Amino acid sequence: MILVREIRKTYGRVHAVRGISFAIEPGEVVGLLGPNGAGKSTTIRILTSYLTPDAGSVEIDGHDTRTDSLEARRRIGYLPESAPLYPEMTPGGYLDYRARLYGLPRPERRRAVGAAMDRCRITDVAGRRIGHLSKGYRQRVGLAAALLHDPPVLVLDEPSNGLDPSQIRETRSLVNELAARRTMVVSSHILPEVERLATRLLVIAAGQIRADGPMAELAGAAAGGGRYVAEVQGDTGEYLRLLRGIAGVRDVRAAPLNGSAWSRVTVETGPGAGDPRPAISGHAARIMLPLRELHEDKPSLEHLFLQLTEGTGTAPEEASPR
């Protein structure tokens, strides 16, 4: 588990991190999201003991990164941004070197290197120079190095940075596999990536946490309630009247679909309202109105991101820092 208490870091006059606190439980996959320069990398570097915070503390599995740094580091697998490696080494040699740094004894070292290479699918390039590998392969070598000692905590800084779409897909599926049984922090400014990987989001902007919570919860809260869309055929007057009577419904609108007898009905609920979909479909059935589609119109992560980081909205109450 990761416990961060009120960390602060300044570079000269620039306040990179201004009092960030959060706790990540075992098994959680947390997406650290924020615009460039928001303080994501600084936060990650403090988590991994690369930087010492000016104030505050970080605990990794109960080990303070300042007073018990080596033990804390032993429990983290870290993939820094753009996976810096030694180009003159081979993946096999590099992983063996990393295993030695972590003090793995010889038999365990061989097993760990082999397992990490298999897992990250780099066995076929084990003997080639890292400098001659594609960026995707280098990223996987970096991931294999982070996994070698089977750490309970994985920290990945921009794991898809600079990769092409197929490499991004491969890296994403690999990270998804790794997420099982581990506490994971994935930093990224690529929204769909975070959306697919993380079960919880930490949105950072200007060195502060703007939102913290599960994706669905944050998105719903940012939108101030739910939004549902139904498509029905025929006169919608009576139907709209019934829908307005559903508990928690704030607004109901209907718009005809071009060139057909079908209409799109939008139902908006207020914060804390339950799921109105059973009632929406039930009312259509009661007045014999053909209904061909009904879905929740989730606000996009992009919308949430812009709202939280550009100051166009405030972080919702249930999304406030823990």
Add this chain to the structure above:
Amino acid sequence: MSSVWAIGRRELASMFRTPVGWVVIALFLLLTGAAFSVGLVPGQPASLRDFFAVSAWLLMPVAPAVSMRLFAEEHRTGAIEPLLTAPVSDAGAVAGKYLGAWLFLALMVAPTLLYPAVLWWVADPKPDLGQIGAGYVSLVLQGSLYLAIGTAVSAMTSSQTLAYLATLLPILGLLLVSRGASDSSLGGSGPMPEWARRTLQALSIPARASDFARGIIDTAHIAFFLVAALWCLFAAHAALDSRRWR
């Protein structure tokens, strides 16, 4: 300790994975070999004096070339981040890097042991082995100090060129300071105070090396090189540690 050895091993191997390591060793052996053969004069007593003199001066450009990449290259590429987030103390990282560079220097000097062997085989009377041993001790101590200076400088910058030049400068100072000590004045501005002359002489490497060249192994000289090297490694550690706070 195993992590120090792992870093040292990697560092040493990386020097041989690029042409630079081989070129440096080849040049060193070529030039010291020339000095050795020049010193072989029929009818003259066998000595390695020229070889040691040339080797000591060659260390001045060679040691910074070996040490400049130790940390500077890692700072430049970002490879320092995986290193300093592994369970290795900053002192361990400095010791490992220094060990790698030191082993390279040792491997570079090791083939020259052939010269005393040849001398022992062909010369009559036989060469003074004590003097030759003292010469090697001097060479290793000087190399150790230069590498320690280079390690400290490399830990402070991400530019290898800057690391090379900033290492060369203090080494040059330590080599030339004896001239100031032996002169009776400093730039003609009057007689040099006794304390200044003594300080310069204490820092002078050639003054200490000349004792070794005569076959004298003075523990004060050994202590000077070791303490100065340790002080530089401590500075490297401080430079590394300060990066975590910046």
